[in-house]
Amino acid sequence: MSNTVKIVRFHKTGGAEVLQFDELPLPEPGENEVRLRVKALGLNRAEVMYRSGQYMETPILPSKNGYEASGIIEAVGPGVDSSWIGKTVSTVPGTCSLNGYGVYGEVAVVPFRSIAVYPATLSYEEGASIWMQYLTAYGALIWLGRVSKGDFVIITAASSSVGVAAIQMVKAQGGTSIAVTRTAAKKARLHELGADHVIVTDEEDLAGRVNEITSGKGARVSFDPIGGKMLASLAAAAAHKGIIVEYGVLASEQTLFPLSTALAKYLTVRAYVVVELAQHKDLQEAKQYIFDHLASGAFKPLIDRTFRFDEIVEAHRYMEANNQVGKIVVTV
Template sequence: MTKSVRIVRFNEFGDANVLQIKHEDLPQPGPGEVLLRVEAIALNRAEIMVREGRYLWNPNFPAKLGFEAAGIIEAIGPDVDPEWLGVICSSIPNFSPMDYGVYGDVAILPVGSLGIYPASLSFEQGAALWAQYLTAWGGLVYVAKIRPADVVLITAASSSTGIAAIDLVKAEGGISIAVTRTAVKRDELFAQGADHVIVSDEEDLVARVEEITSGAGVQIAYDPIGGPMLALMMDVIAKKGIIVSYGMLSSEPTVLPLFEGFLKYATIKTYDIHEVYDDPSLLATAVGYVTERVKNGQFVPRISTTFPLSNIVEAHKAMEASNHIGKIVVVP
């Protein structure tokens, strides 16, 4: 077992350049924990917010970072089932960034944050699996209760969670309208399975939705942006439709369009994936749902670009540039 390992840490909030690779002694898992030998790390946009000090929880310095990794269990804590040793699995990011982080050659994780993914997936795909598809399940199945033939508007559609939402809507027999800012990603979103694509920098979003739905609007709007986008979501939502607001990427104020909501009897639901993570029964249901659809080929995590761990700063800059479709993966 390697005695010295690389761990990514940061000592202050800031841009990607605050990330530093440190050489440290091999950590040992404590009670309820395992040591994962990391084979792949999937970057998550929430990690930018953690790094900048804008997340729901702020870590203590020197801080670790990272929610999603896949690898092999190399060591276990004193009260962990030895059957976990040697298991290939990936992290379900239901832990706090104040306590854990997966950027490095190894990662200490709670045993309750492990998910065994189907053997058909690579380490890279396994790392990219849980966060995006569990988030989409929670927002579209659990919260919005998607039905066959529902029309679903998906903003930030080229993100990993947007891609997962396209896959899920198709699996449930719905109709997806993917929204992207530039035409560069249009063909890729169609290839991913989107039924319609709206390029918001070139097209009138409201007019295009009216055209696609013959004026009826969408039953579900799935949005991680907020800000001015919320008013547009209300403009396109159908009567008795639901807007699932699961992020706050916009830096502009989010104004609640109450008057329009009253006219449409619409629901606006704020949703965070921890609503699923914090309920063991709900999480087990979601994991089973995702696993089944990976096995039948409906869900395949899309990998955009791969970086070596030594280029973690460049990987973060690429994530912030938002020119990719799917997941950026880092390999130790």
């Protein structure tokens, strides 16, 4: 085993080109930590924002990056049972800081609480594509939204990995998914992935189409990472006493609260990030729900494209192009 490893860090914030491979001493896990020999990395929009200095956590430079990795535990620190060595696991986002525990590298040291076993039927690439998307969807749709049989659910940015996970989760809960995409380019693909309805906002009025689909009832739950003008549209499309869960700020314009519509419909507009669930006592229940649905085949991570480790800059640029449907994965 080499005494040094390649770890991806950035020494200044900016575009994808700030990511660099630093040759560093092989790190040893500390108390209640494990060292993972990384096999695959799942990329997330949050990591692009973090690298750019636009995330809710400010990087301490030079900074690591990366929430999701799959691989094999090769060392454990004090407080961790040695029987974990050799087990295949993946990392759970939101359970620790990107500053201290970013996983982009040939190895990653993470807290023991930040690992989870996934079904052995999944590949390393799929194993790195689980927790961010399904936990984010679970927190909004089940933990907060209580989606159940008969519910209409609007899913914006539906071609993202989280959006695809949400389509699968709504189906598993017996609801009806209304996927929203900006252009018609991804419409057919979203139907193939199980969306019951697809609305193309460049061509259709969102509230008007939802009114048609729901026979005038509106959608009880909306799941949105965009904000901006989208929030007003979702409020107009919402059912009486509906809930709109906002989990991102992708819009370039300011997000204004649709007070009049919210008052008229008794709406709940709820801000949510996966960290909230990841640090809550209900995390274990969420992980079990996801594991069981993965094992049964009800959930299946969708991988859009795979890059090599030495192509991680290109992988970040591809994510920024917004052309993917599903997860972008880097193999190590």
